[in-house]
Amino acid sequence: MTKQSISSDGAPKAIGPYSPAVRAGNLLFVSGQVPIDPATGNMIDGDIAAQSRRVFENIGALLEAAGASFASVVRTTVFLADMNDFAAMNAVYGQYFTEPYPARATVQVARLPKDARVEIDVIAVLE
16 A cells, blocks of 8 residues: 655644655545644634634645545544534534535543644545
8 A cells, every 4th residue: 555645835734753644545634633824833813713714724725735625524533622612613614514524523632732722633535
């Protein structure tokens, strides 16, 4: 099997020994994205909705770099620092996906990188 690392100027650089996304066959695995502005390398200011939008912009840039789109996504995992943020995150989430929606797991975690309020990873099928 051949693996290919995928990155984009529209998404943050990896902050460790991992790829922002990896293509393996016809699957794309996008690493967990936090609300980092790729232009500055800093976390954005704002509430959970603003942070969620930035996360989806980062994911979208990586999907596009691989020739995919949000319609290609079949699985997501959402990590929240506070489950009370679920409704606001979910409202933003719903702006990026249409039916049939991806399978999803959402969990509350004790802490996220750079003290983000949300981190999301996705798996997409490439044509």
